[in-house]
Amino acid sequence: IFQLSLPLNFLGSIYRELRQNLLDLEVLFNLQTDNTPAKDKEDAKPLALKGGSIRFENVNFGYHPDRPIFRNLSFTVPAGKKVAIVGPSGCGKSTVFRLLYRFYDPSSGRIFIDDQDIHGIQLQSLRESIGVVPQDTPLFHSDIMHNVRYGRLNATDDEVKAAAMKASVHDTVMSLPEGYKTTVGERGLMISGGEKQRLAIARVLLKDPPILFFDEATSALDAHTETELMRSVNSTLLDKARTSIFIAHRLRTVVEADLIIVLKDGQVAEQGTHEELLRLGSLYHNLWVQQASDNSLESLAES
Numbered sequence: 001i002f003q004l005s006l007p008l009n010f011l012g013s014i015y016r017e018l019r020q021n022l023l024d025l026e027v028l029f030n031l032q033t034d035n036t037p038a039k040d041k042e043d044a045k046p047l048a049l050k051g052g053s054i055r056f057e058n059v060n061f062g063y064h065p066d067r068p069i070f071r072n073l074s075f076t077v078p079a080g081k082k083v084a085i086v087g088p089s090g091c092g093k094s095t096v097f098r099l100l101y102r103f104y105d106p107s108s109g110r111i112f113i114d115d116q117d118i119h120g121i122q123l124q125s126l127r128e129s130i131g132v133v134p135q136d137t138p139l140f141h142s143d144i145m146h147n148v149r150y151g152r153l154n155a156t157d158d159e160v161k162a163a164a165m166k167a168s169v170h171d172t173v174m175s176l177p178e179g180y181k182t183t184v185g186e187r188g189l190m191i192s193g194g195e196k197q198r199l200a201i202a203r204v205l206l207k208d209p210p211i212l213f214f215d216e217a218t219s220a221l222d223a224h225t226e227t228e229l230m231r232s233v234n235s236t237l238l239d240k241a242r243t244s245i246f247i248a249h250r251l252r253t254v255v256e257a258d259l260i261i262v263l264k265d266g267q268v269a270e271q272g273t274h275e276e277l278l279r280l281g282s283l284y285h286n287l288w289v290q291q292a293s294d295n296s297l298e299s300l301a302e303s
């Protein structure tokens, strides 16, 4: 039994990794195509954007009927604000994005952008309005120029380079033997997780969406790289009023959010600013204390 269970465990972990990569690929794929089960309703209208406020109203959802992820989940992201979603691993943080982008539809309840039910919105106009920096940015087996241009297919070479400069990845690209012509992605040049996220930021800068979704990398970037990355996010993606949702795995990146939403058991367990939630002395407070003792606040102390 022991001999058998080892390879099975190994297969299990490969399967999990594959599944996640497929989900991420789906995210990338859908920046360009409409290859998903979600369809436009016949009378679907283009999204009439005002400030980009988002509202989940009594949303129920599960990937499998017998395993609910959200139970009457309700929350509001005010227009132009920076909101962080935190909570234990697997509580459904990334699922919030998948519902908003309509990879999946809720089994009941509604999701609104600027008071328009997204179910009645043309998919293309919905997705054009939302930019995403995924956890682990999938890159095509293609050159860097093409990979960044994915954000807006009609962008010129100069626009791609300007976006890469803003995302602080231009110098790195120029130091590669073939610059923007360097092939990355599968079987291409390996680049670091931080550099990949910077390329994703450059992509989103080209797209310039009114709503931004940032899924912080779970794979530990070192504290310095992470601080630098968040600094360039703040000075580029958040330089203008843009509704943004940050999925945070490390709490130090959420301290300055306008609102922090703590998810647990499919619902909002508590919400408020960092100070308010610390004062509340409950779930967020406990997560914070726990992460502090894990030494993950090291770099906060340094900076």
Ligand code: ATP
Residues within 6 Å of the ligand: 023, 063, 064, 069, 087, 088, 089, 090, 091, 092, 093, 094, 095, 096, 218, 249
């Ligand atoms: P983490 O912090 O670990 O990234 P999360 O809070 O973002 O997790 P989600 O990725 O939203 O969690 O997943 C919520 C739950 O749904 C998890 O238990 C996950 O295993 C499950 N899940 C995610 N995607 C799928 C899918 N495509 N099919 C079935 N179950 C899924």
